[in-house]
Amino acid sequence: MTPPPQANSQRKALVLFSGGQDSTACLAWALDRFAQVETLGFDYGQRHRVELDCRLQVRAAMRAQFPHWAAKLGDDHLLDLSLLGQISDTALTEARAIEMQANGLPNTFVPGRNLLFLSFAATLAYRRGASVLVGGMCETDYSGYPDCRDNTLKSLQVALSLGLDTPMTVETPLMFLTKAQTWALSAQLGGAALNDLIVEHTHTCYLGDRSHRHAWGYGCGTCPACELRARGHDEFLASGSAA
Template identity: 30%
Template structure:
């Protein structure tokens, strides 16, 4: 396939997973249009800073930052409601309180609108099913249904593929793959709680640290 002038919308949070996904898309020869969402999350400023630094590292010339202030009004999540404590006791059963209701569905819907505007063929999102925190909007079945819905709800000539290269990888495999592609992991952020130094005890930090441990390498970001 001739990838000249082929475009991809990359949803990039500033985290390790979406950053690796963007590097994989670049390695495939696509022109990246970077998309970041500010949705009132606790680490919003840090994530935005990481997103900008990663875009610079990838030499991305086209990027969008969308502000979604409604999440704080409609979602009961520890990520957007500071009256709900971020759990630090390890992963439990069921969907955790850090789940933001239908967040990825909303992100993908907005990405689809942008893809139509920009003429992009794929939307890349760094969802991870097997080693995630149990979020229902990170599953392959959900992504497949969203892809079908997006293509039913857009112009006939619009053919969008949702690219999820990490969906069946473990965190250690993600770390290993990122190292092979020389992804600047020191620019990424995963912590749910803090913006200065990562807490090291929230679910996201635990998953990240365990991934580096199993990959037999040191996480380059600073922890408390």
């Protein structure tokens, strides 16, 4: 369980920040709780590499529009994990059709991705004096990725803390939220201004499409990531939480 905000007043967090809706909600969540927050992105040869540009735009917009968070928002880091793309055979790292596989997982699943991300993040956090890793993993509205499950992340938290010989907390504030509830969370944290920022600047589309603008943001509108984001946005608006 996450300690109350006042208990985190001296802690430093590192947010795994892709520039998408979920990681932006997590960044706002962390800025609302921790004394200092840094961000970390990964270049692993992803097909939707445009997200690497969007993440910088999101950070700049958050600094400009939320001055009470600006002082807490520290350095950004980008790690080259191109080796992951080289050893992966997925629709997220190659130009191929998105489809379900015989094992029941979509071929957008990059094996070991979150395990590697958090391991590298923990290494950086250790050097930067951060004791909290924040990620947007979720097992409610998701594609069934096994490395997004709560048990996976809890186990990894134990392994990282033991391996570093220092407590390393892995926080996943979206773990049990639907996508509609994620929209509601960002509205709670930053109001309509934050959700407007998410619509305009974040990127989710697996195909890297920034040419089509929808009510929920930019994307092809047909890939699983776009469909999930669009459905969540519709449900959020229908719930009246946006009012």
